[in-house]
Amino acid sequence: SQELEQSPQSLIVQEGKNLTINCTSSKTLYGLYWYKQKYGEGLIFLMMLQKGGEEKSHEKITAKLDEKKQQSSLHITASQPSHAGIYLCGAENTGNQFYFGTGTSLTVIP
Amino acid sequence: EPEVTQTPSHQVTQMGQEVILRCVPISNHLYFYWYRQILGQKVEFLVSFYNNEISEKSEIFDDQFSVERPDGSNFTLKIRSTKLEDSAMYFCASRLQGAGEQFFGPGTRLTVL
Numbered sequence: 440s441q442e443l444e445q446s447p448q449s450l451i452v453q454e455g456k457n458l459t460i461n462c463t464s465s466k467t468l469y470g471l472y473w474y475k476q477k478y479g480e481g482l483i484f485l486m487m488l489q490k491g492g493e494e495k496s497h498e499k500i501t502a503k504l505d506e507k508k509q510q511s512s513l514h515i516t517a518s519q520p521s522h523a524g525i526y527l528c529g530a531e532n533t534g535n536q537f538y539f540g541t542g543t544s545l546t547v548i549p
Numbered sequence: 550e551p552e553v554t555q556t557p558s559h560q561v562t563q564m565g566q567e568v569i570l571r572c573v574p575i576s577n578h579l580y581f582y583w584y585r586q587i588l589g590q591k592v593e594f595l596v597s598f599y600n601n602e603i604s605e606k607s608e609i610f611d612d613q614f615s616v617e618r619p620d621g622s623n624f625t626l627k628i629r630s631t632k633l634e635d636s637a638m639y640f641c642a643s644r645l646q647g648a649g650e651q652f653f654g655p656g657t658r659l660t661v662l
Contacts, residue, residue, distance in 0.1 A: 470648060481553075481640060482592070482653040527592065535605045535647065537582065539592040 443528055443540035451546045452518050460513045460543045462528030468508045472529040476542075482527065485513075515545075523547045551575045553654035555641050561660045562631055570626045570657045574643030581624045582642040582651060583616065585609070592640065598624065599647070631661045 442465045452458050462471070473485040486495045488504035488511060495502050499516045515522055528540040554573045562568050574581050583595040596606040598616055615627045624643075628635055638658050642651040 472650075474653075476592075479638075481655040482642075484650045484652070487650060529592075531648075535597050536607060537584075537594045537597070537651070539584075539594075541591050 443530060443538055445526075445528060445540040445543050447543060448541065449544040449546070451548065454519060454547055454549050455517055458515050458518055458545070460526050460545075462511045462513070462540050464509045464530060466509070466532075468504070468511070468530050470531060471502075471504050471508075471511045473502050473511070473513055474527045474529060474539075476525040476527060478524065485526075518545075518547045520547045520549050551652075553641055553643055553652050555639075555654035555657050557657060558655065559658045559660070561662065564633060564661055565630050568628050568631055568659065570628075570639050570641075570659070572624045572626070572641030572643075572654055573622050574624055574641065575645075575652055576622070578643035578645050578652070580604075580644045580647055581616075581618070583626045584640040584642065585637040586640065586656075587634075587637045595626070595639075628659075631659075633661050635659060636661045 444463045446461045450458055471488045474482040475485055476482050486502045488502055491506040491508045493504045501514045504511045523545055526543045529537055531537045556571045560568055581598040584592050585595055586592045594607050596610045596616055597604045613629045617625050636659055638656045640656045641654040644651045
């Protein structure tokens, strides 16, 4: 089965600081998704990456997929308290099963 | 903006009872999913559904689970005889195509006593 490992497991940063979350797959990814989950709530789609070397940005969040398509990073610039939550990477296998990573809990201190 | 809705938001049941969790996907979406998240653990895929049939299911989705799209709008997850370990948050999701963004509902918290 496909495994997605995220690091770090949790992160506490001061408001205004930059941060990076990593997602590593045991197999080649055919599509990598980033979601955000607020505590006790549903998942909000952030970005999807498909091609090796692809990079996408939305507001202050940038996601990249490496050339080998086994690693992705999510970078937040000048973090704000609204960025707090759990960040999840996700991918699907050829059998249309969707897997989520272990999650990274982000706390932003004002 | 269209959204996925789920009812109830919280369900408490006795062990051995049947529960039905309900979801209303976005109206023009064709692919439907159920996930669960046990407290403190990661979100786990349960089942995907397309064209009125299950397209994929995980090892978690055993004979105690079933899904149905009884009409044009609802998508339900039934657990026939609940166990303590079924206590979790259950998320429904839908999407228009077989790839791309999945839209998630807010979840139903199931507590089995």
